[in-house]
Amino acid sequence: MYKEIISQKQAIVLMITFIIGSNTILVMGGKSKQDIWIAVIFAIAAACVLVAVYARIAKLFPEKHLFEILDILFGKVFGRIIVLFFAWYLFHIGAAIVKNISEFIRIISLDSTPVCIISLMTGIVIAYAVRSGLEVMGRLISIIFPIWITGTLVLTILSIGQYDINRLKPVLYEGLEPVISDAFRLFALPFAETVVFLCFAGSFQRKSSPYKIYYYSLLVGGFYLAIVVARTVMMIGADNLSMFMYPLYVTARLIRVGNFLEKIELISAVLIISCTFTKATVYLFSFTKGVAYLFNIRDYHRIAAPSVFLASIYSIPLYESAIEMIKWAQDIFPYYSIPFQIILPVAVWITAEIKLRKNKNTTAENPQNQAM
């Protein structure tokens, strides 16, 4: 089986789309209210530190994905136990994102359609994407990305007339505590979620720099989110932010240019669905790869379809409603993901550094021994 390679540009674009993919949940008002854009900036700053660890792991083990790295560092048995837990995490969050997409579609348009049909249809699209492989996904996102950016710019420009800068005031009225609390939530979702990209870091082009991939994506995706959040607050105000289910969609609905251009929320819906779809694909792609690695299956494409369909059907009973799902994502997910987003990568990084230094020392000592 040939090795899949994606270019640095494709990896960056894929990661940016992945980061922006959580925007449906993200813009939901937290404790920081009108200061949520400051919380996004704080979260970016915190993520800069963690992303250095991810990039360092990818740099230390070029052409190796996370599952192989775990095997190398922790041995066959313990390594595979960690892979099993990590695969569960990927499956669970992948299914949750499928639920997110299907609930969004159900709420905004197909309210009479059973959610199982929407979930399984979403599963078909994701299964096709995962089965096609990473290269196809990279190329697809490279094509979609400019269209996607144009759509966002159009929405931003058309809504300029409805911005009220006073809605961003008073700045830090309730102090830093709510902002830091929201920053922690935003740090875990979406910035630290980029740990998933370690599952196919081995597919990054050899000449590409993991640091560039991670930092460019983090900064572009992060500041984009900060702008979108600020835009949403300026349009509907902080109090309304927590009232609406999908504020981003609602703000697009408010856009009206004269009497001839209105109801362009469809653009926003397409953007939200396509980004969330990319995120689900990345998660379920990594899950499939993890399962293939666990069972020593050389070609992961072979088991892509049942893995994705399993996640899409399991997404139905995962949460009873969209509100419960969003609440879970806001309150529990940041803590649930600590072992996978922080503890595991840091443990991998420290172990890798120690092992590499030991190896260097032994190779440095060997020629001396040989000379003696």
Next chain:
Amino acid sequence: MVLTSSLVIITALIIIDLIPIYRDQQWKAFFVYCFFLTIFLILAVLMEYNVKIPSPAEPIRSIVSFIFGFEQS
């Protein structure tokens, strides 16, 4: 509804994916594929008959609340 649509998907998957895997004698992939499809079918049958399927969300919430000392909502 869920069972019918799942059966359609399973039939399609068997024709498109599973038969070629069997022909190529990739046994590991074949068994993993069959295992996942079986779970998929079991979940579909349970949902069709309105059996409540346990979600990991609640146990995870309890564990997180226990470790970090939150109040359960």
